[in-house]
Amino acid sequence: MKKITYIIYFLILVSCSTPKNLKFKPSEIEKIEVFSKYLGANIKIRGNFKEDFIVDLNKSNIFYTEENISTHKIIIYNKNKKTDTFLTDGYIYQNKNYYKSKENLIKKYAIEEHHFLSDTILGKLKTFELLQIYLKKEKYDKLPTLFVEEVQWFFKEIRKNDKKRFKRWCSLWTFDKATYEKHVVTIINGEDSLFDYENNGWKINQK
Incomplete structure (x- = not known):
């Protein structure tokens, strides 16, 4: 019986400590802002950005890396007045953990090409x-x-x-x-x- 208790306790502990995929809901978000780290500019993005971007961001998988060299900062303003900030190079998104998308979401949704560095x-x-x-x-x-x-x-x-x-x-x-x-x-x-x-x-x- 003690063995079973220990196993259950271990599984709960592992479950709580394992990073989860992102689960943002567009309906709970007020707005999203994107900034270019090196150019110091606010990036303009196309319509439906909030809904489409969140769907893509939620598809990102947990990713482990020692360092992430970001090019942009994304701030998600929630309707509950809390904010979530991500540092990203378009593919890897760093918040409390690292997440990786299948495509560059900054280039996918931005409409001002002059904000991109070569x-x-x-x-x-x-x-x-x-x-x-x-x-x-x-x-x-x-x-x-x-x-x-x-x-x-x-x-x-x-x-x-x-x-x-x-x-x-x-x-x-x-x-x-x-x-x-x-x-x-x-x-x-x-x-x-x-x-x-x-x-x-x-x-x-x-x-």
Whole structure:
């Protein structure tokens, strides 16, 4: 009998702790706003957005990832005065958990194409943002993946043989908010010379 009790308790515990799929109801939502993270603009979306978008969002599946580099912020205003905020790249939606849709819902519903950044610029921005995340979280083993092969050897060498120089190197690449935003604007305007396309991704080409 005790075994059965423990099993039931375990199943209840697992059930409560397991993330559930999204279950928004369009009738309970007042409005939805979409903002471009890098461009700082409110994205205009087509009619029936609320109903159609929620149907698609509810179809998203639970998704596990260590980091999500978002390009947009979605705020859902509920009629009960509560709000739900999602950070997203169009596919992955981060709230308390991560959810992944089958298609880019931002591009599907937005009507202003000039609010979209090219895949090249987005690729560079994601690499640049991951650099800041890895440095601040001290995920140094992942750093080489962000640099071209010519630079990777330098990074590995100083990390192994010169701890002080490595610490100084990390400090130089960790930017404050103002410097970070300045680099972001430079990348968006296509005025950077920081990246090369290598191994199917945009990599930093400088030490």
